Amino acid sequence: MNQQDLIAQLREDNGTKIVMLVADGLGGLPIEPGGPTELEEARTPNLDRLAKEGTVGLSIPVAxxxxxxxxxxxxxxxxxxxxxxxxGRGVLEALGIGVEVGPKDVAIRGNFCTIDAEGRVTDRRAGRIPSEVGERLVAKLAEGVKIDGVETLVAPVREYRLVVRFRGEGLGDRVADTDPLQTGLHPLAPKATDPGSEKTARVAAEFLRQAKEILKDEQPANFLMMRGFAKFPAISTMEEVYGLRSAAIAVYPMYRGLARLVGMTVVEPGKTIADQFAVAREQWGKYDFFFIHYKYTDSTGEDGNFAKKVEVIEALDAELPKLMELKPDVLIVTGDHSTPSRMKSHSFHPVPLLIWAPATVRPDEVTSFGExxxxxxxxxxxxxxxxxPLAMAHAGRLQKFGA
Amino acid sequence: MNQQDLIAQLREDNGTKIVMLVADGLGGLPIEPGGPTELEEARTPNLDRLAKEGTVGLSIPVAxxxxxxxxxxxxxxxxxxxxxxxxGRGVLEALGIGVEVGPKDVAIRGNFCTIDAEGRVTDRRAGRIPSEVGERLVAKLAEGVKIDGVETLVAPVREYRLVVRFRGEGLGDRVADTDPLQTGLHPLAPKATDPGSEKTARVAAEFLRQAKEILKDEQPANFLMMRGFAKFPAISTMEEVYGLRSAAIAVYPMYRGLARLVGMTVVEPGKTIADQFAVAREQWGKYDFFFIHYKYTDSTGEDGNFAKKVEVIEALDAELPKLMELKPDVLIVTGDHSTPSRMKSHSFHPVPLLIWAPATVRPDEVTSFGExxxxxxxxxxxxxxxxxPLAMAHAGRLQKFGA
Known part of the structure; x- marks a missing residue:
């Protein structure tokens, strides 16, 4: 029996509230040997108090x-x-901008590019055209493309990026990317890598043929490339597994999309973490579980900006009392992965993890939150x-297993 | 390959002795924030010495x-x-009252109930009749029910609860509960949910038909319902997996039953932990593995009695030198789960674990036994x-894996 089935069998509803605060890319590294990490350097009196009252550890994201x-x-x-x-990437991109993806759909990440008279790619991002231009071109495609037997949807993401969704029968998602990955080459034709995806490849080829015609007089975005062909994955919802009415309070599309994938309701987040906590307060009675996503610990890490990552951790910490006023039964603070500013990228390092749950926590000897x-x-x-499962247990939402 | 098969392949007999001392529900929680747990509060010089000489950790019972x-x-x-x-529940209930369950048996939890003239349930627990009444009615059923080709056993548990055991050929356990779960409804007829359990359903229906006749003039317990139909599980014995001649020294029926389930020999335990250790001394030459079960760390936790749980831990500790005189090669001390007196129930918290094995232990820096x-x-x-597997390894009972 897998974990979801076991939890679904043991869960019960007792009205408790669980908050999962995800500081994206939270984990870090010392910028110089022997020094503190970003989280250790940051002045975080609130997180430290929660670490003292609660229990901490490290989360290994995947393996x-x-x-x-x-x-x-x-x-x-x-x-x-x-x-x-x-x-699949296409599904993530689609969900992130609020494009629904269902069982008959294949979602694809598109990006406008520039091709020369011979059809060779000269700019893989079409000069990073502004979002308004991208939106106009997407509208032109949405208006112009017609493919028999398949419903097509085109939606803008940002700048040169868009999503294409095909809806119809028999559309597999095993189609290779068309991006040649360097300039001076022709875009690749969509190619199925299994028989169940032949139709998708044909539909994509027809889409690209029509798009080339529609965009031919545009500059610099006179064509597009496709990658990340993906179907909706078979996955249970938070309600099915945990019986939790779940709300996502996330500013960025990707995280809203991920939350939708597991059946969370995406509520409007405002702009800042203070806004997000205020939204949690407004929605407090309607949900059992709140996923609150904070992006800036990741983006500052990706930028390699140690000082700025320290600053956004301190900014998060400073707002925490507003969240604690809601008196959650269980609060989880962690990240989805580490993004050490020294590496300027996601890393494999385990992520600081904090569980605060006054009714059930067994405290440890740790009094501050850091790697x-x-x-x-x-x-x-x-x-x-x-x-x-630990959050559910701390919330008193799991019955005893066996007698 | 699963763990049992791997161990069975590597095991060898070297005459060493392993003792597993299970303090039921050992793990706890501070009764007030920042305070000690029951085990930390208890004065346990012997366990502390073993922790210092041995190695400790935490055991996660299931997941x-x-x-x-x-x-x-x-x-x-x-x-x-x-x-x-x-x-299955029926088997556990049977084991709990010392009713043996073997491969040809189906064990069922029964409970007396009250039905009205139309046969509708008016009280699912028959007014929680006292245990003496339950025992009298069970004796009446044991005397009166006769079913061709099947041996029936009826035994009282407590108050309105009883165990029914059918012994015979071809008895599956996929039979749905007969409790309608609310009053005002008729009890359900026993219904097989797979073909291999049709006979069990027929036997149960005949049992209930006769029981209704036998109990018809009783009040308030004039009928019974059945739930948790369960067969003896397919599980290997301690001898098959580890090659260990194993003895269980447990006072309470449930733990004797669980030990029998995996093929241990249940030896008479006496009444106190001192008696249990004396029995271990008497039986020392006859077995390789001793499972010694101490109940009171759980029952005091279930009662929410922090001070009493501290006391029974100290009482266990005080007797330990008698066990150590036997010079086991490996001693394990742990619990089957935590029972924090603050929660008055089994909990998910990891359980303190101690392995003492003078020949092979790699000591750590811990010098006391506590969460x-x-x-x-x-x-x-x-x-x-x-x-x-760690106990077997520390006992020198596992060969090298691979060359």
Missing amino acids: PGIAPGSGPGHLGLFGFDPIEHQI RPCIRGGLGQILAKHIM | PGIAPGSGPGHLGLFGFDPIEHQI RPCIRGGLGQILAKHIM
């Missing part, structure tokens, strides 16, 4: 040594095995997918 | 977040995956099912 993208990183946090449940103290925490080092 | 009943808790300690090997020190122990946090 030892594996640096995850946002998709697997979050699926793990939601309690699903990220290796077993893989989500080193977390090594000595009571939670040990656990797979991210085990966090949700 | 993170899962609070187990006694059945899965002990199966884990005996080295079996408690999710893979689930023991917080165990976090820093050399064993880390491990699944309970991994304890037996």
